[in-house]
Amino acid sequence: MRSFGFAEGSVVQEYGYDDDVDSTLREEIAKSTGQELVDEDYPDIADGAIGWWRDEDGDADDLADLLLDMKANLESDAALCWILVPGPRKDGHVTTDVIEEAAETAGLMATTSVAVNEGWQGVRLTAQGPRR
DSSP states (O other): OOOTTOOTTOOEEEESOOTTSOHHHHHHHHHHHTSOOBOTTOOSOBSEEEEEOOGGGOOHHHHHHHHHHHHHTBSSTTSEEEEEEEOTTSTTOOOHHHHHHHHHHTTEEEEEEEEOSSSEEEEEEEEOOOOO
8 A cells, every 4th residue: 555654643635636636546545644635725734745736737837836835734844745747658747857846946855756556656745955
């Protein structure tokens, strides 16, 4: 089971939900945390976030805006944050350079990349450390 590192009891906020998302992944995260995902209108602080993003959703600046929204509700800089994009051979694929550019603009850094399934891949984002 892939829970993306979310712990039991964590509130995970979801952005960019549409009918094409991976329902199995959503169920696995809910099972590992013991609660359903909350949507982007959740009014409180979240312990982690996932965002679904497709090429047609916009450019790197639009993605950066989404990442800033995701980051704004997180409990701390150490909170888990994942952006999920269609896989390399799928319609709507977003290239790594677009994700990295958007992450940098949002004060985040793309770290781990994992295949979710045939259709989606996930990129973990973490807070950037101080620049030297």
